[in-house]
Amino acid sequence: MPKRWKETSVFESEFERNLFELRKSKLQQIEALGQAAYPNQFPFSHTLAAIRAEWNETTAESLEATRVTVAVCGRLMAIRAQGKAGFATLQQGGQRLQIYVRKDAVGDDGFALYKLLDLGDHIGVTGYLFRTRTGELTIHVERLTFLAKAMLSLPEKFHGLADLEMRYRQRYVDLFTNLDSREVFVKRSKVLKALRKYLDERNFLEVETPMMQQIAGGAAARPFKTHHNALDIDLFMRIAPELYLKRLVVGGLDRVYEINRNFRNEGISVKHNPEFTMLEFYQAYANYQDLMQITEEMVEYVAREVNGTPITEFNGRTIDLSKWTRLTMKEAILQYWPEEAGPKPATTAFENLDVLKARLVAAVDSLQKAIEAIKPVEPAPVAEGEAPSEPPVANVRLRELKTIASALIELGNEIEKNIPLGKAVYHLFEAVAEPFIYDPTIVYEYPTVVSPLSKQKPDDPEHVERFEFFVGGFELGNAFSELNDPEEQHKRFEDQLKERAAGDDEAHAMDEDYVRALSYGLPPTGGEGMGIDRLTMLLTGKKSIRDVILFPLMRQEKAKEEEG
């Protein structure tokens, strides 16, 4: 049996149900004044932004001398009534503008309508610009038009919607009550525009490849599974567009890019959302060196387009996206090697698993001594009404060292299982270097064993022409010279199958059609992927990926009542 409207869980309380009824009766009164309850359009002459752009600095005298009549619309965000007159604040396009309504200017019906308005209502007004006693640019309203009613009450007008859960779940409220939130998504759109502009100007072709795939390839990750009924086949949501994009380069589309969602069935964190947006681009006849240059240039370009500067504040640090460092993976390990872990690994540690293992054992030992030596500092008591200060430096370092130590212990256990040397070096890099790389850094020379799709260095088959780039403590992207030898690719897939058989459920799947595509000849090609959510985080200073995704994945709320 269908539920009656009033019993739906649209409403959170009796308070809201009653308010809804009250607003309905106001709507009827508004109709009685000759206004439509839900009109279709309003022909405005200016956006609020346009008014700000043109008259923000115009003096009161000048506005009085040359009367400017405008028609604007927006949502009411504040109402300050004063008997037979009143002010209100209109919000539209992320801008606000004050309006002034006087009974003698809008007439009895117009003023009756003003009295029936609530916070959140949409209205249109026609009138002329003036400045109030305090100098604020204001529209002196001559005609009010009702446009749509807010049937629920708005969040507290001074603090806005503060509850993070509600901001994520009810983003529609967050967006109009917290304009800084809106600004993040405006910037996100600028990031996408800037990337497209950069690539389009270089003759890249934007393409779209399957997001439902029979083999989820192109990355190491667990996929989501779904099913097509008519064909009765299982499909995977893609974890990367990589293999399809390279098929396109085989097909003669020399420069392609795709900006869209990838889906990975993994944990959720401040840096991870199950669906996330990725840019991937491929350029024929280029190698990873060319990509390094493009990366540095493109990130800086986007920062300037979005923020007007390559400087950004992130997680309490100032980052200059125009200044890049390039390190080999081993250099990065040595540079970020914590002094508390004792002597840095010798060159031989990167060539021999046993030597590496011995160094790790010593490092863990040294780290544990250092950890014991640090006395955690009691955080300063928080005075009433003050924000808690940053945690003491010693405590932060203590936590970091603990994290490194446990990662190294874990790595030691992995080595016991005789993992390939390259994989061990890579994990070592992830443990000691990656989380600490704040300034823009390109890390190159990756072990072949962790790079099944990259091309080996001509003089060193143990390493590939690949780099990842890191900013703000996380990986921003990944790029390499594409492996285009079909026989070698087939062998790498086979190796991955062995890894999978050995228990690595994120090892790459075999994709024979991809090998077949390579068999027709992929020109030398450089390809790169970049996380757009993370780039947006950097450029907006947001620490959590949820703050740059409009509708981040949330657990389902417990049903408030049985479904009817």
Next chain:
RNA sequence: GAGCUCGUAGCUCAGCUGGUAGAGCAACGCCCUUUUAAGGCGUGGGUCCUGGGUUCGAAUCCCAGCGGGCUCACCA
């Protein structure tokens, strides 16, 4: 998955060592023709996340659960 932490009116929050729930905003009524977190007077509004337990008595203490946040784990 683990640890820490939070959940009180539509919203933002207070509520001490247990004594039966408060403020501001929002809402409703009245006053107010240059206000701007407008103001003044008055009114209504609560399954204190849920379920157990301890107690004469629980928003408060204990246990379990649900949901959020952070940290860790997971995650090229």
